[in-house]
Amino acid sequence: MAMKVIIGADPLGFAIKEDVKKYLLSSGYEVEDITGDGPIDYYNVGYNVGKRISSGEFERGIIFCGTGMGVNIVANKFPGVYCGLCESVLTAKLCRIINNCNVLSMGGTLNGGFKAVEMAKAFMETGFSEGFSEASPEFLQKSFCCVQDIESEIFN
Numbered sequence: 539m540a541m542k543v544i545i546g547a548d549p550l551g552f553a554i555k556e557d558v559k560k561y562l563l564s565s566g567y568e569v570e571d572i573t574g575d576g577p578i579d580y581y582n583v584g585y586n587v588g589k590r591i592s593s594g595e596f597e598r599g600i601i602f603c604g605t606g607m608g609v610n611i612v613a614n615k616f617p618g619v620y621c622g623l624c625e626s627v628l629t630a631k632l633c634r635i636i637n638n639c640n641v642l643s644m645g646g647t648l649n650g651g652f653k654a655v656e657m658a659k660a661f662m663e664t665g666f667s668e669g670f671s672e673a674s675p676e677f678l679q680k681s682f683c684c685v686q687d688i689e690s691e692i693f694n
């Protein structure tokens with residue numbers, strides 16, 4: 539079954555979102571785009587995507603605004619959301635390997651469509667704790683569990 543991915547963009551993230559959406563659809567992912575026809579503010583993108591990742595309805599999310607920061611801040615308010623703000627292909631890859639991020643955010647004022655797609659590819663195609671010479675998979679997995687413990691303490 540295809541992985542379910544939720545995406546959304548405010549007006550400043552719209553153009554690169556369209557390029558990433560094309561990549562996701564052509565790669566066979568099941569994509570829901572919450573953007574719609576009218577403009578949507580960055581905090582509503584972060585809210586709607588964060589909520590539906592947190593509920594478990596979607597496995598991954600990719601969100602866009604001018605800088606990637608506003609959508610990132612709001613999405614990360616939800617338990618179970620690990621949103622990485624990335625400005626390079628390397629960080630998009632490392633946010634999966636090291637942090638097990640399930641949401642990627644990026645900015646339309648900082649990235650062109652080609653780079654946005656390369657970052658999305660790195661995010662979608664990289665596994666957690668795989669192939670990182672600086673730390674063992676055991677350490678990365680234990681660290682992620684500690685992050686989840688902190689989260690449980692805060693939310694419960």
Ligand SMILES: O=C(CO)[C@H](O)[C@H](O)COP(=O)(O)O
Nearest residue numbers: 550580603604605606607608
């Ligand atoms: O980068 C952003 C948030 O981090 C927004 O895209 C930027 O602030 C523009 O939003 P608005 O047009 O609603 O002011």
